Each structure stands twice: as C-alpha cells, then as structure tokens.
Amino acid sequence: MLKLTKICKSFSNTQVLKDISFEIPKNKIVGLLGPNGAGKTTIMRIITGFLTANQGTLRWKRKIIDPRDPSFRSLIGYLPESNPLYMSFTPVEYLSFVARLKGISKTNLVKEVKKVSQQTDIASVLTKKIETLSKGFKQRVALSATLLGDPQLLVLDEATSGLDPKQILEVRKLIKKLAKDKSILFSTHILPEAKAICDQILIINQGRIVLDSDIKKVRNLEKKFIQLTQ
Ligand SMILES: Nc1ncnc2c1ncn2[C@@H]1O[C@H](COP(=O)(O)OP(=O)(O)OP(=O)(O)O)[C@@H](O)[C@H]1O
Ligand SMILES: [Mg+2]
Secondary structure, three states: OEEEEEEEEEEOOEEEEEEEEEEEOOOOEEEEEOOOOOOHHHHHHHHOOOOOOOEEEEEEOOEEEOOOOHHHHOOEEEEOOOOOOOOOOOHHHHHHHHHHHOOOOHHHHHHHHHHHHHHHOOHHHOOOOHHHOOHHHHHHHHHHHHHOOOOOEEEEEOOOOOOOHHHHHHHHHHHHHHOOOOEEEEEOOOHHHHHHHOOEEEEEEOOEEEEEEEHHHOOOHHHHHHHHOO
16 A cells, blocks of 8 residues: 655765665554664654655555655654644644644534544543643543544554553554554564564664564564564
8 A cells, every 4th residue: 555665765974764665555554663773763754754765766556656745644644753742732622733734624623533532542531631641641642633534544653652551552452443444554662562463564674674574474573673683
C-alpha cells in the first residue's frame, strides 16, 4: 500500500538514511526496530511530510506521491515521538481543535470526537485538563487525535514508551484492533512488543535496513537484533 524505494537523507554532510526500501502492506502492522539514532524517526518524518528525502520515491497504491501533498497527508495519522498536546486544554477541546485542523466539518465533529474517544477509552477524562491526566491517558489522548478523520495509514513513533505494563498491553490491544482496517508503521525499542503485535519486522542500523522479514520467520529476535546492530 505504501512503498518506499531507495530513500536517502542527509543532514549537513552526514547521511542518516541510506537506500531505504520497504513496504507497508494493507491492514498489516510493520514494526520498525533499531538502536538510538538508527533513523526510525527520520523515516517516519519523511513519510509524514515533515522532512523531505534527498533521493528516492514514495508510492501510495502504486502511484508516486509527494508526502507534503495535503490529499496524501489526510490519509495519514501520525503520532510523533513526543506527543504535542496542549496541556491547558481538556481532551474534548484538544480533539475538537485537531479535528478542525484536519478539516472535519462542524456537523461531523462531535460524532468523530466521540468515536475516537470510545476507541481509546478516554470518555471518563474528556472534560479534565490534559495536564492533570496520567501519562497513559495523555498518550491515549494523543492517539485519539491521530485517529481523527479515520486515516488509512498510522505512523506511530514509540506509542507505548513510558507507559506502565497494564497500559502497554491496552495500547497494544488497541493497535491490533486498529490494524483490522488500517496499515500501521510502528517503532519500538521493546523487542517482545514487536513480536507480540507486528506482522512484519524491519531492523534498521546506522541508516540501513538490515532485516526485513515476516515476524513468523524470525527465530530469535533478540539474538538477531544484537548481531545485526553491532
Ligand atoms: N534535524 C536534524 N538535524 C541533524 N541531525 C538529525 C536531525 N534529526 C535527526 N538527526 C540525526 O539523524 C540520525 C537518526 O536520528 P533519528 O531520530 O531518526 O533516530 P531514531 O532511530 O529515531 O533514534 P531513537 O531511537 O533515539 O528515537 C541521528 O544521528 C540524529 O542525530
Ligand atoms: Mg526516534
């Protein structure tokens, strides 16, 4: 569904992505793994149009696209590494604000906000100030904003980082549920998490893809990860 071909990216004179090629198939979860600084966030920022690649192409449903194009961006839900919430807003205010930015019409706004709040189970905190919420609820509010407009592709950068074990399981369950009708690119540092939820696994090291495999075909992910990222 989304296909990256030979994507390269440099900052000043340093090349941080080297010939990155992979696909995110329809209704599948692709896990992006790699050590700190490997290039995971940079790939996600290129897909979501926040950075431009120096070389390479992106295809959506086989057609070459510019990720900065608003019509493509409306198909994507992006959860950045550090979620950009307005702490003085309540979730309902924040989600309504994001819904308007995403161009959701006034008539659909209430319905949409209600729908995503139910999906992420935040109905009980909708009118509390975001700054007063636990980390887990803040993360779910950010995820709700990502889901507004029913995007076809979700790009989730460390969606479960900093959550307690119970919340990690809940967010994982939610992501699995969402993959029934969405494609998902999901970065994580937690290898058992990748095993638990991903269909396909990518390992990136120093800006290069060093493994692209069906998760079922990877025998010992921990060992493989250490071997490939030395
Ligand atoms: N805007 C920027 N300017 C210069 N260098 C950058 C910029 N953004 C990222 N880099 C560099 O690109 C490389 C890849 O960074 P990136 O944030 O993509 O890694 P990551 O895999 O997401 O790491 P982490 O696991 O720590 O989140 C790093 O060396 C980083 O310092
Ligand atoms: Mg990152």
